[in-house]
Each structure stands twice: as C-alpha cells, then as structure tokens.
Amino acid sequence: EPEVTQTPSHQVTQMGQEVILRCVPISNHLYFYWYRQILGQKVEFLVSFYNNEISEKSEIFDDQFSVERPDGSNFTLKIRSTKLEDSAMYFCASSRRAVTNTEAFFGQGTRLTVV
Amino acid sequence: DQQVKQNSPSLSVQEGRISILNCDYTNSMFDYFLWYKKYPAEGPTFLISISSIKDKNEDGRFTVFLNKSAKHLSLHIVPSQPGDSAVYFCAASVGGGSQGNLIFGKGTKLSVKP
Numbered sequence: 001e002p003e004v005t006q007t008p009s010h011q012v013t014q015m016g017q018e019v020i021l022r023c024v025p026i027s028n029h030l031y032f033y034w035y036r037q038i039l040g041q042k043v044e045f046l047v048s049f050y051n052n053e054i055s056e057k058s059e060i061f062d063d064q065f066s067v068e069r070p071d072g073s074n075f076t077l078k079i080r081s082t083k084l085e086d087s088a089m090y091f092c093a094s095s096r097r098a099v100t101n102t103e104a105f106f107g108q109g110t111r112l113t114v115v
Numbered sequence: 116d117q118q119v120k121q122n123s124p125s126l127s128v129q130e131g132r133i134s135i136l137n138c139d140y141t142n143s144m145f146d147y148f149l150w151y152k153k154y155p156a157e158g159p160t161f162l163i164s165i166s167s168i169k170d171k172n173e174d175g176r177f178t179v180f181l182n183k184s185a186k187h188l189s190l191h192i193v194p195s196q197p198g199d200s201a202v203y204f205c206a207a208s209v210g211g212g213s214q215g216n217l218i219f220g221k222g223t224k225l226s227v228k229p
Contacts, residue, residue: 004158035217042119043159043204043219056216091158104217106151106158 002026004107006092012113013082021077021110023092032075033093033104034067036060043091049075082114118142119207121220130229134192138205138220141186145207149217150179150190153202162203163190195227 005024013019025032034046047057049067066078075094079086089111095104120139128134136150146167151159165172165179165188172179178191192199205220 006158035219042221043206043217045216045218048216058216093158104161106160108156108158 002105004092004094004105006090006107006110008110009108010111010113012115015084015114016081019079019082019112021079021090021092021112023075023077023094023107024073025075025092025094026096026105027073029094029096029105031055031095031097032067032069033095034077035091035093035106036088037091037109038085038088046077046090079112082112084114087112087114117220118145119205119218119220121203121205121223123223124221125224125226127226127228128195130197130227131194134190134195134199134225134227136190136192136203136205136223136225138188138190139186140188140207142207142209142218143186144209145218146210147208148179148181148188149206149208150177151204151206151219152199153204153222159204192225195225197227197229200225200227 007022032049035043037043045058047061048055064080068076089109091109092107093104118141149164150162152162153159163174163177163179165181170181176192181188202222202224204222206217208217
C-alpha cells in the first residue's frame with residue numbers, strides 16, 4: 001500500500017540552526033501539506049502546496065518557514081532559524097485531489113526537538 | 116481560539132460496547148468534517164467524513180452524526196474492539212477542505228478494554 005514517508009523520524013537541533021524536514025508523498029498525488037502538533041496540543045495546519053506553489057498557509061507559517069519540491073518526488077519543509085517553540089511533531093500529508101480531504105494521507109511524522 | 120473542541124481527553128469502553136466520541140465546533144462556515152485516528156508514533160489516518168448537507172454517514176462499524184443546529188458531531192463505533200484503542204481527532208474545514216486547511220480538535224484517547 002502506498003504511503004507517505006518522512007525523514008528523519010527524530011531531529012535534534014540547536015536554537016538558531018536551520019533544519020530541513022523531508023517528505024516523499026505518494027507518487028500520483030498532486031497536493032501536499034505540512035501540519036505540526038506541539039506536545040499535548042492539537043494538530044495545526046501549516047501550509048498547502050500545489051502546482052509548485054503555496055496555495056494556502058496559516059499564521060504559523062511565517063518568514064522562517066519555507067517549502068520546496070526540489071525534484072518531483074521530495075517535498076521539504078525548511079525552518080530557517082529554529083526557536084524553542086518550534087519543537088513539535090511535523091506531519092507531511094498528500095492527496096490526489098483538493099476537492100475533499102478524504103484522500104489526505106499522513107506520514108508518520110518527524111519529531112523536531114530544538115534545544 | 117478553539118474552533119473545534121473535543122472536551123473529553125479520554126474515554127474508556129468495554130469491548131463489544133458502543134464508543135461515542137464527541138466534537139463541537141464554533142465556526143458556522145465549516146462545511147466538511149472528518150475523523151482521524153492516530154496510533155502512537157504514526158501519523159493521523161483518515162477514518163470517516165461527512166459533508167454539512169448530510170446528518171449521518173456510515174461505514175461499517177463507524178457512523179458519524181452531524182447536528183448543524185447544535186454545531187455538534189459525534190463518532191459512534193459499534194461494536195468497539197481493542198484495536199480501536201487510539202487517539203481520535205475531529206477535524207473541520209471550509210470549502211470542502213479544498214486547500215487542505217483542516218482545523219483539528221485536541222483529540223480524545225479511546226481505550227477499549229477486553
């Protein structure tokens with residue numbers, strides 16, 4: 001069964017450092033998303049991406065964040081200068097259609113710890 | 116700003132009985148609702164959804180009920196099985212989730228005891 005894969009599963013970084021979280025969406029999917037979940041809190045939408053551009057982003061997704069689909073298979077989330085409050089589980093998701101989210105498949109997540 | 120609320124952080128049910136997970140929302144613009152299930156160390160997995168034009172959607176052991184006037188939805192699992200033990204997230208969107216912007220609740224941890 002096709003799945004969304006994320007690497008690494010756990011990333012520890014020092015405050016102020018740049019991190020890149022990687023995702024390989026399901027191959028025939030066209031829409032890509034990043035969500036995050038701070039420990040003990042709800043899953044929060046960060047950004048959606050379609051046709052090589054951001055289609056929607058939340059207030060959380062400020063100038064420190066960027067996304068890229070560099071090679072047609074990977075979908076990356078970059079945090080330019082990490083802060084302690086960026087520590088969270090980051091989930092990548094993809095879907096074949098945008099009309100509904102029934103086909104949104106999530107990866108297993110990357111746990112980011114900023115120290 | 117909790118637009119989607121799951122007021123019960125946990126629920127414990129005996130195997131074979133019904134599990135009822137509740138969710139309330141405040142944004143009347145929401146027109147699509149979903150339930151996701153999440154096991155530890157995994158990402159959320161889509162379970163069932165309902166459009167605001169319906170009041171019930173059923174898929175096997177899972178039924179979602181929507182009460183728009185009360186801004187309330189619920190997920191019924193019957194009969195409950197130990198493998199259903201997980202965290203259940205209610206999520207909502209505007210425009211059928213066309214942009215992927217799902218608003219999640221905080222989740223309810225369901226424990227089904229054998």
